[in-house]
Amino acid sequence: MVTTERPREPEGPGTGTAGPRRRDPRQIAIWTAVAVVGAVAWAIVAFVRGEQISAAWLVFAAVASYAIAYRFYSRWIAHRALRVDDTRATPAERLDDGQDYQPTDRRVLFGHHFAAIAGAGPLVGPVLAAQMGYLPGTVWIIVGVVFAGAVQDMVTLFFSTRRGGRSLGQMAREEIGPVGGIAAIVAVLAIMVILLAVLALVVVQALADSPWGTFSLAMTIPIALFMGVYLRYLRPGKIIEASVLGVALLLLAIVGGGWVQDSSWGEVFHLSANQLTLALVVYGFAASVLPVWMLLAPRDYLSSFMKVGVVVLLAASIVLAWPTLQMAPLTRFASDGLGPVSAGSLFPFVFITIACGALSGFHALVASGTTPKLIQKESQVRVIGYGAMLTESFVAIMALAAACILDPGLYFAMNMPATVLGPTVESASAAVQQIGFTISPADLAAAASAVEEQTLVGRSGGAPTLAVGLSTVFSEVFGGDALRAFWYHFAIMFEALFILTTVDAGTRVGRFMLQDTVGNVWPRFADTSWKPAAWLSSAVIVGAWGYLLYAGVKTTRWAASTSSSHCSASRTSCSPPSRWRSARPC
Known part of the structure; x- marks a missing residue:
C-alpha cells in the first residue's frame, strides 16, 4: 500500500526554514568579490560609449548576476516563501509506476529538465534581437530571468510537486472552475502544438541535406537506450559510469558524422525536409509512449552534456580571445521600429523576440509535466527549477554575444529578408548599404568560403548567424582559420541537437495535457499508465504538430511563437494567492 507521507531525515540546506548561520569571513570575501566584478562589468556594458568593448564583459556580468541570484534570492524563495520540506514524499515516490512516475537522480533530472x-x-531570439544593439537584450535576459523566468519555473515545479504532479491545466481547473479551467487547458494545448511545430521546423532546417548532423543526432537515440538500460538493470545508481560511457559514445558519433558525410553512407543520411519531418514524428511518438527512464530522460541528460559543454567552452573562448562587440549598444532600430530583420520598436518587441532565456510560458508546461513526476525531494526544485533556467539564460547571453561580435554588415546580410537582399552578393551589399552599414561583395563571398558554404546571404532564422559567430570565436582559440568550416558545421549540428530535446519532452507534456483534458469527461483516459490513452493522445499530439510542420508552419513567424509562449506565462501567473495557500504545508 502506498502512503501519502513518508517521514525521513531532512537532507541538505534546502529543507525546512533557514536557520541562523555563522558568517564565514571567506564566504563574505568571495561574494563581495563576485559582486564587485559584476558591478564593474555592468558599468562597462551599460555606460561605456564611443568605443568598442569586449564581449567578455557580457560573460562577467551574466555569471556574477546568476551566482548572486542563485545563492541568495533563490534560497530566500525556497526557505521563506515556499518553505520546501524534504520530509514530505514526492509524487515520484508515492506514485512510482516505472513509466511516468519514477524517482530520478537529481543530476539526471537536471539534465532532462x-x-x-x-x-x-x-539560440534564435537573442540573435534576432541583436539588431537593436547588445544592451537591450543583455538587460532583459539577465534581469528577466533572475526576477521572472527562473522564479516562474521554480514556483510552478514546487506547486505541481505539492499537488501530486498535476499539470498546469489541472491546477488551473481547480483554481478557476471547470469552464474556465477547460478553456485554459484548450488554449495552452493549442499554444503547445504551435510551439512544437515551430521548434521542429528549426531542427528540419538545420538537418536538411546534412548527413553529418543527421547521423550524429540519430546516434543519440541508441546511446540513450543503452544508458537507460545500463542504469536500470546493468549498473543501477552508477550515474558517473553511465555518463562517461554516454559522453564517449556521443563524441564518437559526432566525429563519425564527418566520416559518414564523406563516405557512401552519406546518401543514407542525406534526408530531405519532408523525410526529416516524418522521422521527427516517429521519434516524437516513441519518446512520448516509452517509459521515461528508457529514452527521454537519458537522452536529454546526455544532450545536456553537449549543450552545457559547448556553451561553457564558448564563454571560456570569449574570455581568452577577448573579441570586441561590433554591434552598437543601442541602434536606431530600437527607437524607430524599422528594423530590417523584424519590424517593431524596443518596447514591446525585445521582450517578444527574446522569450526563452528570460521568461517563457513553455517552461511552466515542462515544470508541471514530466519533471514533477521524477523529482526525489522538494528541496531540489531550487537547483532544477531556478538553476536550470539560469543555465538557459546563459545560453541566450552567449548567443547574443556570438551575433554581436560579427561585422554588422555581415549580420544584416544574413538576416534581412531574401526579397530585400536579392540573389547575389552585389545586391546584398547594396541593400545593407541602404540601411547605413557597409560590407563589400568580396567580404560576403569570403565569409561564405571560410565556412565552406556557397553563400551566407539571406540565411535568416538565427541559427546560421550563431554558427558563424561560434566558429569565429572557436577558430581564434582552437585551430585557426583552417578549422573554421569544421566549427561552423559542428555548430549547426549542435543547434539541431539542442532543439530536438525540447520537441520530444514537449510532446510528452502535450500528451499529459490532452489526457487531462479528455479525462474531464472520461476519467479513465486521464490515467497516464493506461496504454491505450497514452498511445492515442501521443498520436494526436505528434499528428497535430507534424501536420503543421509538413503543411504550413513554414509561414509561421518567430514573433507569433514567442508571443504564444508569453501568453502561457501570463496564464501560469493567474490566481497566485490561492495557489500559494494550497501549496503551503499544513
Whole structure:
C-alpha cells in the first residue's frame, strides 16, 4: 500500500526554514568579490560609449548576476516563501509506476529538465534581437530571468510537486472552475502544438541535406537506450559510469558524422525536409509512449552534456580571445521600429523576440509535466527549477554575444529578408548599404568560403548567424582559420541537437495535457499508465504538430511563437494567492 507521507531525515540546506548561520569571513570575501566584478562589468556594458568593448564583459556580468541570484534570492524563495520540506514524499515516490512516475537522480533530472526547456528560444531570439544593439537584450535576459523566468519555473515545479504532479491545466481547473479551467487547458494545448511545430521546423532546417548532423543526432537515440538500460538493470545508481560511457559514445558519433558525410553512407543520411519531418514524428511518438527512464530522460541528460559543454567552452573562448562587440549598444532600430530583420520598436518587441532565456510560458508546461513526476525531494526544485533556467539564460547571453561580435554588415546580410537582399552578393551589399552599414561583395563571398558554404546571404532564422559567430570565436582559440568550416558545421549540428530535446519532452507534456483534458469527461483516459490513452493522445499530439510542420508552419513567424509562449506565462501567473495557500504545508 502506498502512503501519502513518508517521514525521513531532512537532507541538505534546502529543507525546512533557514536557520541562523555563522558568517564565514571567506564566504563574505568571495561574494563581495563576485559582486564587485559584476558591478564593474555592468558599468562597462551599460555606460561605456564611443568605443568598442569586449564581449567578455557580457560573460562577467551574466555569471556574477546568476551566482548572486542563485545563492541568495533563490534560497530566500525556497526557505521563506515556499518553505520546501524534504520530509514530505514526492509524487515520484508515492506514485512510482516505472513509466511516468519514477524517482530520478537529481543530476539526471537536471539534465532532462534543462534539455527540455532549452530549445530554439535562447539560440534564435537573442540573435534576432541583436539588431537593436547588445544592451537591450543583455538587460532583459539577465534581469528577466533572475526576477521572472527562473522564479516562474521554480514556483510552478514546487506547486505541481505539492499537488501530486498535476499539470498546469489541472491546477488551473481547480483554481478557476471547470469552464474556465477547460478553456485554459484548450488554449495552452493549442499554444503547445504551435510551439512544437515551430521548434521542429528549426531542427528540419538545420538537418536538411546534412548527413553529418543527421547521423550524429540519430546516434543519440541508441546511446540513450543503452544508458537507460545500463542504469536500470546493468549498473543501477552508477550515474558517473553511465555518463562517461554516454559522453564517449556521443563524441564518437559526432566525429563519425564527418566520416559518414564523406563516405557512401552519406546518401543514407542525406534526408530531405519532408523525410526529416516524418522521422521527427516517429521519434516524437516513441519518446512520448516509452517509459521515461528508457529514452527521454537519458537522452536529454546526455544532450545536456553537449549543450552545457559547448556553451561553457564558448564563454571560456570569449574570455581568452577577448573579441570586441561590433554591434552598437543601442541602434536606431530600437527607437524607430524599422528594423530590417523584424519590424517593431524596443518596447514591446525585445521582450517578444527574446522569450526563452528570460521568461517563457513553455517552461511552466515542462515544470508541471514530466519533471514533477521524477523529482526525489522538494528541496531540489531550487537547483532544477531556478538553476536550470539560469543555465538557459546563459545560453541566450552567449548567443547574443556570438551575433554581436560579427561585422554588422555581415549580420544584416544574413538576416534581412531574401526579397530585400536579392540573389547575389552585389545586391546584398547594396541593400545593407541602404540601411547605413557597409560590407563589400568580396567580404560576403569570403565569409561564405571560410565556412565552406556557397553563400551566407539571406540565411535568416538565427541559427546560421550563431554558427558563424561560434566558429569565429572557436577558430581564434582552437585551430585557426583552417578549422573554421569544421566549427561552423559542428555548430549547426549542435543547434539541431539542442532543439530536438525540447520537441520530444514537449510532446510528452502535450500528451499529459490532452489526457487531462479528455479525462474531464472520461476519467479513465486521464490515467497516464493506461496504454491505450497514452498511445492515442501521443498520436494526436505528434499528428497535430507534424501536420503543421509538413503543411504550413513554414509561414509561421518567430514573433507569433514567442508571443504564444508569453501568453502561457501570463496564464501560469493567474490566481497566485490561492495557489500559494494550497501549496503551503499544513
